Amino acid sequence: FQEDNKTLAVPLDVAINKIGHNLHNLDPVFERVSYSTEVKNILKSLNYTRPMAVQSMYIFKQPSIGGEVKPHQDGSYLYTDPQSVVGFWWALEDCTLENGCLHGVAGSHLTVPVRQRLRRTTKEQQEHNGGLLLENVPETVEPFDVSKSQPLLTKKGDLVLLHSSFVHYSEANRSPHSRHAYSIHVVESKDVAYPADNWLQTTDNEPFKPMYEN
Template identity: 40%
Template sequence: MSEPTHSSLGLTPEQIAKFQEDGFLVLPDELDSSTVESLLKESRTLLEDFPLDSHPLTKFSTGETAPHVGDDYFLTSGDKIHFFFEEAAFSSSGELLKPKSQAINKIGHALHVLSAPFKNITLTARNRAIAASLAFKDPRVLQSMVICKQPEIGGPCPSHMDSTFLYTDPPSAVGFWYALEDATPNNGGLGFARGSHRRYGVGKRFVRLAEGGTGFQGKDEEGIEGEEFEDLTVKKGGLVLIHGQVLHRSTRNTSMDSRFIYTFHVIEGENKYDEKNWLQPGKEGFSRLNDVA
């Protein structure tokens, strides 16, 4: 992998201001074409090689009511590479309708630790500098994953804030979202409620439940349901920075084109990471960007 060429490793004052105003920032051509191809190759290898016979057939849903099938497989994925199926990949009787490599919704959640190609673009001086530009003092990386948005069956991701899932006190999450293929309104690209991070707090949380499993607690603030979204087109190689409280979503992919992306999150290590969050650190803790040479 070659490092992207930038006049400065961090963000410009204009880019910082736009991120603070809108709650997101698109950085085109962050990854060169050879790097993108290496990440797609790694993703496809992982999809082809994982063993189906020992998999609990975990489906992934970000909806309000649909439970995670195989909660243990989900909850123990923070320091592993696990595979989560699209709901629409199965028939009503539970039969897989697609080859396994075309049926996975996402691969997660420790790609930046266990996969060299993804580690090489995550734990970098560039990303450390971006985090410093956004006032992080001790940026920690967690929840790295490839989201596949498979052709015809790629499920929607409803409107949400990332801090709902990765809460710190005070909130600090920022998503780093890399397009490995063109992401458009036709294949389930991103949509944002511009500036919504300045209008709403984190009212709802996705947590580990005392009785086991996961679920949502609390409720969204009044008015949040009426927000309008702008759909983006992000060319492959582009990076989108996502504020932890900005409302964003993606639609179902009904096209014949996949929409592979790679994403991870950064939180402030000096803030309290909530013990109820679904993802909890292992004995090694979350990766520190300040340790990057």
Template identity: 45%
Template sequence: MRNLLINQILEDGYAVLDDFLTPEEVTELLEAGQNLHKDAPKEERKVFSTVNATSTQSKDRYFLESGDKVRYFFEEGAIGENGELQVDPSVALNKVGHALHIDHPTFSAITCSNRVKEVCWQLGFQKPAVAQSMYIFKNPGVGGEVKSHQDATYLYTEPTSTIGFWIPLEDATLQNGCLHFIKGSHRSGVHRRYIRNPDESSDELLIYDRPAPLYPQSNFTAVPVSAGSLVLIHSQAVHRSDANRSDRSRHAYTFHVIETENCEYAKDNWLQPPEDRPFPVLYERD
């Protein structure tokens, strides 16, 4: 498996492992995710968007300080002008993050499983740590587009080490918003970064260091996958997903692993662990 995984990621920037989770594990994660909305705060509903450049997360400490917490982010189309829900609460959320792997036992069990450790081992990680985790809803009708991006924009390490683990809990299809990749784009470097604003007087807590590149849509390859598969994503691979305009949801659980041995996690990354709660390490090679 080691050579196959490494070769595919080096060639395309991503790799797919079918049947990574058992049907029972998929059901358990899906049921846990479907219940997350019950704990979402009612007094202050935060919208998350990767498309709207003026979205509130760049100015909001609720997002900035979510690295070691479980916090709730709604779809733009689910919230009215006065913060009222426009849809049923069960389909209103965009995502929940970014510490499910720490604070929710169901997601922690999968994230820290021997299977995940084995993949990290095969990929050559010496001392892997989990930087963040997210439950992504992509609910029918309101599940928004995720713009073309690289994960290294948000979780930058030197040298490059970040690998995304993306696990669909329902079949991801062309109709409900499967991932699309530009094959080989991981060899083109980091195109821009999303960082903490060095200007402490600005109300923009987070900024991009340069404009967004333009990626021709014809360059993307759709990657539909079945529930329980694992998609491994190189941090520099350009990928996106379309809005879900179908009548079927596309729930997914995703987390990101970084190397911590002879590798530096950038101090200006938007997500920073508290000093007393560092990123949890999966294992350390002897």
């Protein structure tokens, strides 16, 4: 937006940040990819017994205006007990340093446990926090050390798998080229709890559904 916060700075078709979070169930094209045999075979090789796709996103990372995504762990946002989320991230265009490729800290999935989670607040909490619907627990944590991060340069069609504890981020896209990507996040549901106060919830009419069951 412009400084008046009302006028789009770019045309609408290149102003969209992302579309989510249920494309994998609502759109036939994304459903076919998300529930493909190839995806299921990867999950089976990772010993998932009853996996559920709980989130999907089409990420545009628009030219010149695509914002940065700060260092984070997916397990903070799609928390399970024990941790189980894995991200499937497909590059739909070549991802370079210039257009905001992913960066990651090699080995962080083994050395940096998930230290924070985003959760829904109760009505009682909202009465005392100004009506905020979500909160980080704990509220603040030490910044991630990304001094040894590496760029994940990917070609169109490449797939990146993201462990729940893997520290990753992307810088702003200041190039004239977009950096489209599609991602789904999958959690284990057998003997694993998905908390009722996770920020992302489904409805009784359309609960999370297993991708398969061994």
